[in-house]
Amino acid sequence: MRRYLNMLLFPAVVAVSSCGLDNYDAPESTIYGRVVYNGEPIGVRGTGEAVQLQLYQDGYELRNPIPVYVGQDGTFEARVFDGEYKLVTRDNNGPWVNDRDTTIVNLRGTANVDVPVTPFYTLSNVQLSLSGSSANASFQINEVAGGRDIEYVMILVGKTSFVDDVSYTARLDINDVTEGSTITGSLDLTNNADFNSGRALFARVGLRPAGKDQAIYSQVVQLR
């Protein structure tokens, strides 16, 4: 019996003594940030790694960026090592004017960064409500950079707090809208299984500038 115990001891000693020799500690420092216009975070699609920023660090042989995923409320978070980083938006990605100016981030522990962008349009005065079996929305379109047609605006209702042009249970697209106007629309949910289940519902509105890969969204509102 003693012999067997000794045999068990051997791998245990190996296991204890072999850890930590050649491994880095996991990074502990965090960059917190927001993608903002006029200090307001921009709502985007938060699923499917749709909107990304890129972190570069100079001084190494290879220059592959670290992707930073932007959440649907326009915030992002990256846990990396201390150091000086360059943060840029991804080429042609996001509902804003493509501008690949660098934001320098000096990371010592934590850093808070605002990445300023210029959207083509913004959405304001967003009202989302549920009355009976219809979801009603009204909002105003404001031109910022402009110069592009509006492909469509959409009213989206989802069954989770993640709502965008891919994750939704009901969607209404409105075409031929112009900036400065107030848009109203309502979605009939009478036959919608997620509405009839009586569980929570969430909603937001979005606008797709022509020729951009992403829409700009309002913040998600819980309908019930």
Added chain:
Amino acid sequence: MKKSSIFNVLLLAGGLTCVSSCSDFLEREPDEILTDDQVFSDAIMIESVLANFYGRVTWSQHIGDWYQYTVLDEAGKSDGGPDNIQNYDNAQWRVYDYTLIRNINQFLQSLRATTVITDTEKQVYEGEVRFLRAWTYFNMARGLGGMPIVGDEVFDYQGGMDITTLQYPRSTEAGIYDYIIEECDAVSAMLDEEKTINSARANKWTALMLKARAAIYAGSLANYNNKMSSPIRTAGGEVGISAEHAEGYYQQALAAAQEVINNSPYQLQLNKPDDLERNFYEATSVKDNNTEVIWARDYRYPGQTVGFTTQNIPGSHAEDIDRAAAGPILNLVEDFEYVNNRDGSIQIRDNQGNYIFYDDPADAFANKDARLGGSVITPNAVFKGTPVELQAGQKVWSNGAWQTIAGQPGERDGQGRLITSSNGPNRSNEQYINKTGFFFRKFLDEAAGASTRGRNSEMWFPRFRFAEALLIAAEAAMELGQQPVAVGYINQVRERAGIQPLTSVTLDDIIQERRVEFAFEDHRYWDLKRWRRAHIVWNGVVNSPTAQHWALFPYLVVAPGTPNDGKYVFDRLTFSNSLHPRFFELRNYYNFIDLAWQNANPKIVLNPFQ
């Protein structure tokens, strides 16, 4: 004592081995590595190297990989649980094969140096491999845009060398298409004009077809990319061709296609004018007496066979346990026109929303474009002499409403009437049951034993056929404003399909015609990309008629005492195994560059959206 005797034995054995093996062990001739002299002294050896190259040039959608038919809007996956794909990968059908290009260049170098074969023989081999190289570049370009062109260079790296001399920058997108076109021009003069056996090898017409296809791709990229509200391009032109080049490319495409149409030994196959459906099936899927296919990936038993038939054959006709891995979807079926109606929707409800009753489910597909029957097995259509039964369940008339009953595959009711066919369709996660309401016909082999695992099928996969020359010519002529020419070419294809001729041609007509003519032939994805329509057709909207996958389920009517008893009705349903609509985003127009390539060669610039 004991220990030392073992030691002695070991020592003795070691000594003996050493003495007796001091032969030519290290001086043997390798029997798996051949020198250039050995290869290029023998036509059979040269051809086996060539065969290796031919075996390495099948990419993206083809019958060797049925799953790839389900990622677009042609077929649905039915071999078990649902498909979760929500968007397209950044490396979707990406080709980056500089290993093959290097091997081809090594072949060229040795071929040109050899003195064993005559110059005329050399010329044909050279033409063939240069064609395969151009085809490889073409497959890279349509996914990635301009990529480094290395010419005939065989790179050789020795330690201490300046590596930057081996790093080539990306060519422009126009540049890579120009290179392909030039190579095809050069090669078409070197190759024979005769047809090849089973169209398996390249000849002059294959090279001209690649030229026509490359030119029409480049022309439509130059044209339609610049019509987008935000054209996709890079600063250096690696992606994006300027609009003024479009006309030149269209002219090249028209000229090359016309040369094939007017001078080649191929023609639009019309061996069975009385049975146009059968005729179309034979034109694409039967090798004997084929007059249409110019170049194909050929398969041959034993050794080179393909499993497409084994995996996708209807259960009622299966010869092995495999069956029904995928089925064409309603989106494709409805894109086939009626003989006299360009709207191909299947009539399942009348104006009041009531069911339309059919005596035979096959009647719902009467008067369709003959290519539908030649490409898709519709309910009750005949395959290998017997009808393929497809029935999802029964519609029972009870208390003034239709009740839907579905059973286990093959189950019958108390009166002995079939509930659900053993073929399906149903909406389950079960394997071996159809889920779309249709089976493949194109590329499904009718030969005995072709659907067994042990043998598989000898079906070929055509890459170029005569109909494409006609449709390239029609498209190029339409873009060049030569309406009568375009109408003439497109109507040849439509006439062979038994549908009404057109009096004018628009881009939408070309899109429609290519969609149905070339279903399952690896055109759809690349076509919609070059016309910049992919993000419109596959818009990711739930229940969209084009992005969502749809199925058509036939039901037997059980309404005793009414005239409709025993007839058939259809329900149009979302295809249960594609959970999400297809969503093609702007970033998908070009594959992403793998960052490892950029690490190895910093001169490679990234693609847009990357």
